[in-house]
Amino acid sequence: MKEQQLTKNKYIGLLAAVIIGCMAFMAIYGLTPLDVTNDRWIMELYDERDILTHYAGWEAYRDSPWSFPLGHTDNMAVGEGVIISFTDSIPWVAMVFKAINGILPNTFQFFGWFTLLCYILQTVAAFMILSCKTKDTVFSLAGSVLFSFAPILMERAFRHTALGAQWLVLFAIYLYFVHKDTPKTINHIWMLLLLVLSIGIHPYFLPMIACFALLCVAEDAIKGKYKNMVIFPLQLGITYAAGYIIGVVGHGVSSSRSGFGHYSMNINAVVNPTSVGGYTWSKFLPVLPNTAGNYDGFNYLGAGIMAGLVLAAVLLLASGRAADAVATVKRHLPLLAVSIFLTCFALSHIICLNENIIFTAPLPEKLVELGGIFRSSGRMFYPVYYLLFIWVVVSVYRCADRLKKPVAYGVLAFIVALQLYDISGCIVEKHTNMYRNGRETSILDDVFLNEVFSNSDELLEIDIHRYDERQLAVLAFKKDMTISYELANSGEYPAAEALRDRKIEEIISTGDLQDYIVVLSEEEEAQRFAHCEDAIIYAYKNSFLVFRDKGYQLSPQ
Numbered sequence: 001m002k003e004q005q006l007t008k009n010k011y012i013g014l015l016a017a018v019i020i021g022c023m024a025f026m027a028i029y030g031l032t033p034l035d036v037t038n039d040r041w042i043m044e045l046y047d048e049r050d051i052l053t054h055y056a057g058w059e060a061y062r063d064s065p066w067s068f069p070l071g072h073t074d075n076m077a078v079g080e081g082v083i084i085s086f087t088d089s090i091p092w093v094a095m096v097f098k099a100i101n102g103i104l105p106n107t108f109q110f111f112g113w114f115t116l117l118c119y120i121l122q123t124v125a126a127f128m129i130l131s132c133k134t135k136d137t138v139f140s141l142a143g144s145v146l147f148s149f150a151p152i153l154m155e156r157a158f159r160h161t162a163l164g165a166q167w168l169v170l171f172a173i174y175l176y177f178v179h180k181d182t183p184k185t186i187n188h189i190w191m192l193l194l195l196v197l198s199i200g201i202h203p204y205f206l207p208m209i210a211c212f213a214l215l216c217v218a219e220d221a222i223k224g225k226y227k228n229m230v231i232f233p234l235q236l237g238i239t240y241a242a243g244y245i246i247g248v249v250g251h252g253v254s255s256s257r258s259g260f261g262h263y264s265m266n267i268n269a270v271v272n273p274t275s276v277g278g279y280t281w282s283k284f285l286p287v288l289p290n291t292a293g294n295y296d297g298f299n300y301l302g303a304g305i306m307a308g309l310v311l312a313a314v315l316l317l318a319s320g321r322a323a324d325a326v327a328t329v330k331r332h333l334p335l336l337a338v339s340i341f342l343t344c345f346a347l348s349h350i351i352c353l354n355e356n357i358i359f360t361a362p363l364p365e366k367l368v369e370l371g372g373i374f375r376s377s378g379r380m381f382y383p384v385y386y387l388l389f390i391w392v393v394v395s396v397y398r399c400a401d402r403l404k405k406p407v408a409y410g411v412l413a414f415i416v417a418l419q420l421y422d423i424s425g426c427i428v429e430k431h432t433n434m435y436r437n438g439r440e441t442s443i444l445d446d447v448f449l450n451e452v453f454s455n456s457d458e459l460l461e462i463d464i465h466r467y468d469e470r471q472l473a474v475l476a477f478k479k480d481m482t483i484s485y486e487l488a489n490s491g492e493y494p495a496a497e498a499l500r501d502r503k504i505e506e507i508i509s510t511g512d513l514q515d516y517i518v519v520l521s522e523e524e525e526a527q528r529f530a531h532c533e534d535a536i537i538y539a540y541k542n543s544f545l546v547f548r549d550k551g552y553q554l555s556p557q
Helices: 002-029 050-062 091-099 111-134 137-148 151-156 167-181 185-199 205-222 226-246 303-318 322-331 333-347 365-374 377-398 405-422 424-437 447-454 467-478 494-510 523-529
Strands: 350-353 356-360 458-462 516-520 535-540 543-548
Touching: 002 111, 002 137, 002 424, 050 091, 050 111, 050 467, 111 137, 111 151, 111 167, 111 377, 137 377, 137 405, 151 424, 167 185, 167 205, 167 377, 185 205, 185 226, 205 226, 205 333, 205 377, 303 322, 303 377, 303 405, 322 333, 333 377, 365 377, 377 405, 405 424, 447 467, 447 535, 458 467, 458 494, 467 516, 467 543, 494 516, 494 523, 516 523, 523 535, 523 543
Parallel strands: 458 516
Antiparallel strands: 350 356, 516 543, 535 543
């Protein structure tokens, strides 16, 4: 009977976790992103320009013919094409919707529903971890609220949408805890699923999850199951095969880029409430300076969790559980080693404190190049970040049997309340920005440009790297055009560039713009095309478009 009650409580808890995840999403973003036909908030750069790249990648991919690898689109970087993994367009999800593209509306963005699902799975995974450790449904649900409003989730969602899938990390942590207590083959299979999902959602999750997959195999080896050591390379092999099918590996595009050590985590990251977008992340703590690309290593814990770290330590001492805490650390030494490794990777070989670079470790060029695969190394702190959250909640609970149980509940309530109040300014700002941006006009509402793009075949871009090119790309794909540039965050595309240059030379030499639109960053450059027949030079924001007048009724602005 008791076991049946525990099972019932578990299912009730899971349902409640789903509701909490939905409520967190609604509180932060509202309903605007759930309207799949509303892409105004994307076009208005919520929170920055990268979401335009994700959306442009999807728009290109949905109307391109199926080919191998499955994540390939030939509408972008004409002459070579682009793998949408490199536009962070969430390949696994994009493939599903591409398969039913025929029944989708002309305007269709899935980023809102994807992120809602991330919030739900984030809360469910957190509840499962905490429930596994405490066996207390109510306490676990209260603790899961901290994960639903985790600053690193709020900061990434809709900025780098795919990185909102931090539930992958939480489920990997859950599987490790479960496997350590009760080793089962099914745990390795579930871990494999997480690895395969990660390579088709965002490859940055791959090394994080691989660490926990390796820990599970190490646990088997510690228990004498040496044959299971073959499982880890098998998992990696299958994951590589999945990546090959998508196109993210094995097709000649290097994943390594310059910037390892630049986009690292500052030592002050866990207490520094600053990020892209200038949101108010803390009601209490001041913004600290950063250097280089440390802004991408955002890992602010929140005042509630910081207070929780102190309170949990005090409670452990007050309840006489300090020895138990030490024993727990010893039991999890491999996990501690992985946490140290991930923290060091996040900090990189260029150690920064505030605006100062305090130490640079000399590394071989090949090792720096290898690190360049995951050049935004600050993200590698995510598992450690969530382990700190877990430690706070579980430590507070474990003091309940030696202190009065209401004390543990009261301490957790204080931590949650303090955390939510601390980041409440950011929640309000994000909600307000989403509502406002979802009602703004954009290039998609420009009647004249819609007519021009409807009568053109390809965008030829020359040396322009601003927001404009991404907005222009979205409009182009919506009008069944192709573009000469790639918008990808990895790889070089010499064949596409050479083809573009030949087309430009032909236009200049013949004076025939044909059905091209040439995009340039300088008016002086645009004047090179003034001699072309019926040429119009049109200023759009910081760019200049050159195209042939085909008797448009509306005059350009």
